[in-house]
Amino acid sequence: MKTFESCFGKLAYESMAHVFHFKCEQGMELSISNYGATITALRIPDREGKLIDIVAGFDNLKDYQNSDFYFGASIGRYANRIANGSFTIDGKTYQLEKNEKRTQLHGGEDGFHRKLWDATLFKNPDNTILKLQYLSPDQEAGFPGNLKATITFTIWDTNSFAIDYEAETDQATHVNFSNHSYFNLSGFTEDAGSHELAVDAFGYLELNSNQLPTGKMIETPGTVFDFYKLTLLSERNIPNNYPLDYCFVIDKTDSSKDPDAILYHPKTGIKLRIFTTQPGIQVYSSNFLDGSMTGHQGVSYQKHSAICLETQHFPDSPNQPEFPSTLLLPGEKYHQQTRYFFETN
Ligand code: GAL
Numbered sequence: 001m002k003t004f005e006s007c008f009g010k011l012a013y014e015s016m017a018h019v020f021h022f023k024c025e026q027g028m029e030l031s032i033s034n035y036g037a038t039i040t041a042l043r044i045p046d047r048e049g050k051l052i053d054i055v056a057g058f059d060n061l062k063d064y065q066n067s068d069f070y071f072g073a074s075i076g077r078y079a080n081r082i083a084n085g086s087f088t089i090d091g092k093t094y095q096l097e098k099n100e101k102r103t104q105l106h107g108g109e110d111g112f113h114r115k116l117w118d119a120t121l122f123k124n125p126d127n128t129i130l131k132l133q134y135l136s137p138d139q140e141a142g143f144p145g146n147l148k149a150t151i152t153f154t155i156w157d158t159n160s161f162a163i164d165y166e167a168e169t170d171q172a173t174h175v176n177f178s179n180h181s182y183f184n185l186s187g188f189t190e191d192a193g194s195h196e197l198a199v200d201a202f203g204y205l206e207l208n209s210n211q212l213p214t215g216k217m218i219e220t221p222g223t224v225f226d227f228y229k230l231t232l233l234s235e236r237n238i239p240n241n242y243p244l245d246y247c248f249v250i251d252k253t254d255s256s257k258d259p260d261a262i263l264y265h266p267k268t269g270i271k272l273r274i275f276t277t278q279p280g281i282q283v284y285s286s287n288f289l290d291g292s293m294t295g296h297q298g299v300s301y302q303k304h305s306a307i308c309l310e311t312q313h314f315p316d317s318p319n320q321p322e323f324p325s326t327l328l329l330p331g332e333k334y335h336q337q338t339r340y341f342f343e344t345n
Contacts, residue, residue, distance in 0.1 A: 001022055001024050001025065001123075003023075004020075005020050007019075008033050008060070008061045009061030011061075017116060020034075020121065022128060024155065024157045026045075027159065028042070028043065028045075030153075030155060033064075034116060034118070035116055035117075038072045038113065039055060039072035039181050040057045040064075041053065042054050042181070046187075046269060046344060047268065047345075053297060054187065054270065055181045055183055056072070056188075058071065058293075067293055069288070069289060069293065070106060074179055075107060075113060075179065075312075076175065076177045077112065077140075077141070077147060077149075077176070079176045081103040081104065081211060081212055081316055083102070083212050084098075085097065085103055085104035085142070089172045094142055096143060102210050104141070106180070109141075110141065112177070116134075117132035117133060117134045119131070120133075126156070129154050130153040131150060131152045132152070133149065133150050133151075135149070143173055145330075146169065147168070147173060147175070148167060149167045151165055158341075159341070159342040160339065164335065165334070165337070171330060172330070173327075174328065175326060178278075178311060179311075180308055180310055181308065182301070182305075182308050183272065183308070185264065185270040185272065186268055191239075192286065192307050193238065193240065194233075195232075195263055195307060196232050196264040196265075196266065197230070197262070197264075198229060199228075199248045199283060200251050200258055201227065201281070202249060202251050203217040203218055203248070203249045204217065204248045205280075207246070212315065215320050232266075233285075239287070245284045245287055246283060247314055249279065259274055259341075260281065262274070268344070269345050270342065270344050271343050271344070272309075273343075274309055275341075277336050277338075279313060279314065279324050280314050281309055282309075282310040282312060283309060284310065285306075285307055286307070287303060287304065288303075289301045289303050289304070
């Protein structure tokens with residue numbers, strides 16, 4: 001694997017953001033910045049061997065700083081929404097910073113996606129590792145506890161990579177990390193509807209009008225949201241009449257080695273298989289993109305032009321006692337992993 005580093009741009013206090021580029025033997029090219037622990041570019045060969053840009057991203061730091069779309073970013077401390085931007089632990093209520101009218105979204109205005117992470121590179125015989133670390137101080141965005149966060153990207157020459165999310169705290173707190181890559185396996189020549197999607201999920205979480213879970217899971221078998229088998233999204237009239245922005249409940253009882261999600265583009269032949277330890281996956285068909293941002297190769301990112309597959313714990317878990325817990329206590333280690341495998345067929 002070839003690896004090189006380039007400067008991305010200057011932040012406040014003269015600190016410099018970098019991008020780490022990985023060129024794999026089987027063709028994958030992955031770029032990751034320590035600004036936001038962000039996947040800034042991902043290229044995969046199509047059937048003809050031509051490299052296709054399969055994630056939304058920008059070539060310069062300024063555009064990331066000016067964008068509210070979280071392109072490729074690591075999300076924390078808490079991915080997705082927390083009702084009223086608040087939760088209670090041991091009788092003490094914490095008011096988080098709100099960045100939507102009634103909620104906190106993706107860790108607040110200045111969440112992990114806007115932090116500069118310390119980067120260390122390890123070159124091993126079998127893989128290359130980029131370890132990114134950030135110490136989130138007590139009360140940052142309102143969250144309790146000094147939180148030591150580590151996000152590790154492990155990259156293999158076989159067109160695959162893993163993201164490991166780890167954290168430790170010195171006070172009880174809630175954590176839920178994710179990655180917010182916008183995938184388009186046609187290279188943004190066709191929209192989300194041209195993709196085939198499979199999600200190994202038996203339900204999705206019902207939402208209220210503030211896009212917060214009601215606590216109820218709706219079963220998917222036999223409905224338009226049944227994705228047990230690879231399904232062409234346009235055939236289901238998704239994303240036009242059924243724009244996707246739901247947390248699917250991954251079938252953890254399924255002991256098969258099947259992926260938790262698959263995204264495929266019939267024209268380029270590019271297939272992404274995702275495996276995760278997380279209980280949920282937010283499938284989001286870029287409903288809020290509006291063509292206002294232009295990225296790699298002059299592409300303007302339009303509504304429904306990509307699919308995000310954000311593996312995560314369930315939204316608003318701190319306020320939903322029936323959901324799997326996101327509480328992290330001092331002395332405990334938070335660890336989640338998501339693996340991404342690409343092939344072309
Ligand atoms: C997604 C979320 C959407 C929207 C988007 C950012 O994770 O599900 O509702 O907030 O992030 O624009």
